[in-house]
Amino acid sequence: MKIFQVIIGTEILNGRREDKHFKFLRDALLQRGYELFSSFTVKDDPDLLENIFSLIKKTSDSMLFCYGGIGATPDDFTRKTAAKIFTDNEMEYNKDFVNIIDQKFPNEDNSKKYLLAYWPKDAKPLWNNPVNGFPGFNIKNRYFFMPGFPQMAHPMTKEAIEKFLPKKEIKKRYTLIAYAKESEMLDIMKKIPKEVEFSTLPKLDYTSEISFAGENAKEIYEWFMLKLKENNIKYKEATNEDQTK
Template sequence: MNIFQVIIGTEILNGRREDKHFKFLRDELLKRGYELNASFIIKDDPNLMKDIFYLIKNTPDSFLFCYGGIGATPDDYTRELAAAVFTDKEMDYNRDFIKKIDEKFPHEDNSKKYPLAYWPKNAKPLWNNPINGFPGFYIDNRYFFMPGFPQMSHPMTVEALDKFFPPIKKKERYSLIAYAKESEMLDIMNKIPEYVEFSTLPKLDYTSEISFAGEKAKEIYEWFKNELEKKNIKFEECKSSNS
């Protein structure tokens, strides 16, 4: 499963607003045993947005959480681009959303609000919006599109996660602090199998935090410790954790 996040907003990149989405989604996924594959913060640039959407669509087993750009002003491109990339340009009005708009504003001409409900064809609503009740939408149970306002989109995110991301077993992670430079351990690291999730975090005091997770992580962790001992490299084991 390859989970992507796209945060759309020139105002974040030019400093007018601070991002609130990355940490929220990352932590919600981790609580359920999932991890992000990548996160993008991009300008309100339709060509860039389309390129990113195609990258995600063309990635096997991909999922998308997209924040921003589903309004009805001229700089809101997300609805149309989502249709162009994920539903072959077909769009339609969501009648339940139209009804919600008319119920909320019963004595107004709502024609200029209706474009909010013009979605990629067959998109379904994410209703959990405690601010104004207006939904985001999702396509094929995989691609989720929500407003840029965290107060609206974060409850929708939880709705999507609760529907489609049941909790799974978290990976066991085994870590140690090696009292050596990375270069001193490179020949050992090069023998680590690719099926093991491996990372090294060097520190300025010439120590390195080494960790293993995933399939047979415990076995490779024990092997790595033995290899360090053969080289007379001291290390200190860390408490194992779930990640």
């Protein structure tokens, strides 16, 4: 599963607001046994949104969590752009959402508010909004669109994750600190099997934090330590404190 995040908000990029979504989604996915594949923070620009949504649609086994731009003002492009990419421009009013608007605002002309309920065709609601009860929406159980307000969007995110991402075993990670530059270990690194998730983080003191995860990670981790010994490279197995420095 390749999970994308799109955070829409010119006000984040120009400094008027701080992002609250990246860390929340990242941590919620990790607790469920998943990881983000990519995250974009973008302006409210329809061409940019169209390009990003197209990329996500073309990516096999993709899933999207999108925050912002589903309102009814002229600078909100998410609903129409999502329809253009994911439902061939077809849109419709969600009757349940329309009814909620009428219930909240009785004896009013709600025709302009109904734009909030004008969604890509066959989109389904994400109801978990403790602020005002207005839903976000879900296309094909893969693409989730929520408001920019964290107080509304994060409960909807939990709703989607719990419903559509079965809990998996949290990935076990094995990490060591090597007292060497990356270049000194390059020949060893080239022999690491591609199916093992591997990363190296160089530090300013010329040590390297090296981490393994996924299938056969423990076996490769032990093999790597053996190779370091054979090449007279000192190392230590990392603690949580080492990894936060």
